[in-house]
Amino acid sequence: MPGQPLPDAEQLLQALIEKMRPEAGPQTGLIGIHTGGVWLAERLHQALQLAVPLGSLDVSFYRDDYEKIGLHKDVKRSDIPFDVEGRQLILVDDVLYTGRTIRAAMNELFDYGRPASIQLAALVDRGGRELPIAAQFVGAEIQVDPQQGIELKRGESGRLSLVFYTQGA
Amino acid sequence: MWLDPSNPQLNKNGELHHLLTLEGLPAGIMWQILDTAKSFVGVTQREVKKVPLLRGKAVFNLFFEPSTRTRTTFEIAAKRLSADVINLAINISSATKGESVLDTVANLAAMQADMFIVRHASSGAPYLIAKHVAPEIHVINAGDGRHAHPTQGLLDMFTIRHYKKDFSSLKVAVVGDVLHSRVARSHIHALTTLGCPEIRVVAPKTLLPKAVETLGVHVYHDMRQGLKDVDVVMMLRLQNERMQSALLASAQEFYKYYGLTADKLALAKSDAIVLHPGPMNRGVEIDSSVADGGQSVILPQVTFGIAIRMAVMSIVAGN
Numbered sequence: 383m384p385g386q387p388l389p390d391a392e393q394l395l396q397a398l399i400e401k402m403r404p405e406a407g408p409q410t411g412l413i414g415i416h417t418g419g420v421w422l423a424e425r426l427h428q429a430l431q432l433a434v435p436l437g438s439l440d441v442s443f444y445r446d447d448y449e450k451i452g453l454h455k456d457v458k459r460s461d462i463p464f465d466v467e468g469r470q471l472i473l474v475d476d477v478l479y480t481g482r483t484i485r486a487a488m489n490e491l492f493d494y495g496r497p498a499s500i501q502l503a504a505l506v507d508r509g510g511r512e513l514p515i516a517a518q519f520v521g522a523e524i525q526v527d528p529q530q531g532i533e534l535k536r537g538e539s540g541r542l543s544l545v546f547y548t549q550g551a
Numbered sequence: 552m553w554l555d556p557s558n559p560q561l562n563k564n565g566e567l568h569h570l571l572t573l574e575g576l577p578a579g580i581m582w583q584i585l586d587t588a589k590s591f592v593g594v595t596q597r598e599v600k601k602v603p604l605l606r607g608k609a610v611f612n613l614f615f616e617p618s619t620r621t622r623t624t625f626e627i628a629a630k631r632l633s634a635d636v637i638n639l640a641i642n643i644s645s646a647t648k649g650e651s652v653l654d655t656v657a658n659l660a661a662m663q664a665d666m667f668i669v670r671h672a673s674s675g676a677p678y679l680i681a682k683h684v685a686p687e688i689h690v691i692n693a694g695d696g697r698h699a700h701p702t703q704g705l706l707d708m709f710t711i712r713h714y715k716k717d718f719s720s721l722k723v724a725v726v727g728d729v730l731h732s733r734v735a736r737s738h739i740h741a742l743t744t745l746g747c748p749e750i751r752v753v754a755p756k757t758l759l760p761k762a763v764e765t766l767g768v769h770v771y772h773d774m775r776q777g778l779k780d781v782d783v784v785m786m787l788r789l790q791n792e793r794m795q796s797a798l799l800a801s802a803q804e805f806y807k808y809y810g811l812t813a814d815k816l817a818l819a820k821s822d823a824i825v826l827h828p829g830p831m832n833r834g835v836e837i838d839s840s841v842a843d844g845g846q847s848v849i850l851p852q853v854t855f856g857i858a859i860r861m862a863v864m865s866i867v868a869g870n
Contacts (some may be wrong), residue, residue: 440590443602443865452566453604455583459593493599544634 386525391542394505394521395422395464401519402472402503406430411471411497413437415487416458417536420540422505424503426474436460437462439473444486460490467495472519476534476544478504481515506544508532554669559681564791566870568688569681571700573740580866581705581744586730587862588709588855595631595858604865605634606834608665615641615652615671620853621693625668626838634666637770658679660688666868674698674733674848689867697733703828704737706859710852711783715826718745724777725768725834726753727787727809728849729799730760734828735787741764753777755811757798774809779817786827787809789836802835813837816846824848 406412408471411434414423420438434493473487484502491497503519508526526532530546554568558575562568567580578838594602606708610629612624621637629636643656648804656667666689667678674696681690694700715721723742729735729752742750743766750768754760764770771777778784789805799805811825825837833839 443590443594444606448604448869453587453865457587457590461593489603493601494597521612 385514388521388532388546389506389524389546391544395426395542398503398505398519398521399426402426404429405501405519406432406434406536409469410434411437411462411464411466411469411489413462413473413491413514415470415473415536416440416474418505419474421534421536422476423474424502425542426503430505431492435463437464438488439490441483441486441490444490446482446486459530462491462494463497466497467492470497471497471500472503473500474503476505477508477532478502478507478515478520481511481513484514484515505534506532527532553608556781560649560677564870565716567850567863567867568678568694568870570690570701570867571677571681571690573693573701573704573744573840574699576701576733576744578744579769581708584705584738584859584862584866585709585712587866588705588858591631591858591861592855594861595854599787601633603633605629605665605868606633608632608634609663610634610636610668610864611659611664612636612638612693612732613641613656613659613670614639615669615676616694617642618670619693620856621700622668624853624856625691625702625860626691628857628864629666630804630866633855634864635676637768652676652680652740653683656684660681660684660720664688666864668693669742670694674719677849689845690692691867692732693723696707698736699732700733700737701827702856702860702863704741706852706856707738707826707828707865708741709859710826711769711824713851713855715782718742718747721747721750721783721784722749722754723747723783724751724781725785725787726756726774726777726811726848727764728789730758731790732787735785738785739768743767751777751781755796755799774793774815775818778815781819782823784819784823784825784826786830786837788830789832802832806835806870810834811841813840813844816841822846826852829853 396523412423412427414420423436438513439460441455442454502515502517507520535545537542560569560571611621612625626636667692670693676695677690677692692701725735725738751771752768753771753774825850831837
C-alpha cells in the first residue's frame with residue numbers, strides 16, 4: 383500500500399471552484415472528459431452557475447494507444463451541445479499525468495470547430511508529463527509512485543473521492 | 552494459430568479479429584459493437600465527420616457480387632475512420648481471367664492491405680479468405696451466399712434498439728423469403744443472442760428452410776396471424792431470380808399473401824416499426840404506402856449502417 387494518503391477530493395474541488403470563478407464568464411464552455419472529468423464538470427458547472435450547457439468528451443476515437451491496445455471497450459458518446467467556434471473553453475479532467483488524454487481531447491475539439499482558447503482544469507496534477515501540456519487550474523499537485531494509478535470515484539450520495547489502483551490490473 | 556479454432560472470428564483472447572457471422576458471436580461483443588456504433592452516430596452528426604483511428608490503413612472492398620448500398624456504406628465508414636479505400640468489383644476483373652479467389656487475395660495482401668470487406672455469392676468464401684490471410688489482416692463478411700450478412704444483422708439490431716430501447720419484451724416478425732436470405736439468418740441469431748423472447752418467421756412453406764423451428768422461432772404461414780401484436784416487422788427482399796423456379800406462382804400471388812400492405816400492418820402494434828434491408832421490390836414484398844409511411848425506418852437503417860460498419864472496423868482493426 384502507498385505511504386502517503388490521497389487528499390480529499392471534495393476539498394480539492396472547492397479550491398478548484400474558487401480558482402476558476404474569476405476566469406469563467408457567462409459564455410465559457412465547460413467540457414468534462416469521461417468519466418471522472420464529467421463528474422467534476424457537472425459539479426463545477428453548477429457551482430459556477432454557467433449559462434452555456436455542459437459538454438462531455440470521450441476521447442477513445444483519438445487516443446494514441448489505439449494501435450497498441452485497441453479500441454476501449456466502453457466508449458461513451460461525446461456531446462458538445464454548443465458551438466465551439468470562437469468560444470473560450472475549459473477542459474476538465476480528474477488526474478493530469480502524461481498529457482496524452484488532453485492531446486486527444488484537443489484534437490477531437492478541433493473537429494467541432496476553432497475555439498478562441500482552451501484552458502485546462504484538473505483536480506490533481508501528479509507530474510510525469512510526456513507532452514508539453516500544462517493546467518491553468520489545479521486542485522493540488524501530488525507526488526505518487528509511477529506504478530500507482532489514481533482515479534476518481536463517485537459514491538451513491540454523489541460524493542467524490544480519489545483512490546489508488548494498481549496499473550495493469 | 553492465433554485464432555480460436557472453435558470460433559475462427561475470435562483471437563485467442565476472445566476478441567473479435569474477423570467478423571464472419573453473428574452465429575456464436577458472444578453477447579458481450581455484440582453489445583460492444585452496438586454501444587460503439589452509438590458513439591459513432593455522434594461523430595457523423597458533427598461538422599467534421601471523421602476520426603483518425605484507421606489513418607494509414609488500407610481497406611479493400613472486395614465484391615465478387617454486385618452491391619450498391621453495402622459497398623457504399625462500407626466505403627463511407629472506412630473513409631470516416633480515415634482509412635484509404637480501394638474498391639474492387641471482381642466480376643469484371645481477374646476472376647474473368649481465371650484467377651482464383653485466394654490468388655486475388657494474396658496479390659492484394661502484397662499491396663499491403665490491412666482489411667478485406669468480402670461479398671461473395673458462395674457461402675463460406677469469407678471464411679476461406681480469413682483462413683489464408685496473414686495474422687495482421689482482418690476480414691469482414693459483407694454477405695456470403697445464403698449464409699450470413701452480419702453487418703446487416705447488426706445495423707438492424709441497432710435500428711430496433713434505437714426505436715424500441717430494449718429487446719427483452721419484443722415480438723419480432725421476419726417476413727418473406729427466409730430460405731434464400733442470409734439476412735434472415737443473421738437476424739435470428741442476433742435477436743436470440745440479445746434476448747428477444749419471441750421471434751416469428753412468416754413465409755410460405757416453399758420459402759422456409761427445413762427444420763427452421765430448431766432455430767427457436769415460431770413459424771406462421773398466414774401473414775395476418777404472424778403480424779398480430781408484433782413490435783417489429785422485418786421484411787426480406789424477394790429475389791427476382793427465384794421467380795423462375797417453381798417455388799412461387801407469381802409476384803402478384805406473393806404480394807397478395809405476403810406483401811406488407813397498410814391493412815396487414817394494422818394488425819401489428821400501433822407503434823410497430825417496419826424494416827427492409829433493401830433493395831425493395833415495391834408491390835411485391837412491400838407496398839409503397841408502407842415503405843414511405845410513418846412506421847417505416849428503412850432510410851434510418853441505411854444511415855445507422857455507416858455507424859455500425861465504423862464500429863466493426865475500428866474494433867477488429869484494434870484487436
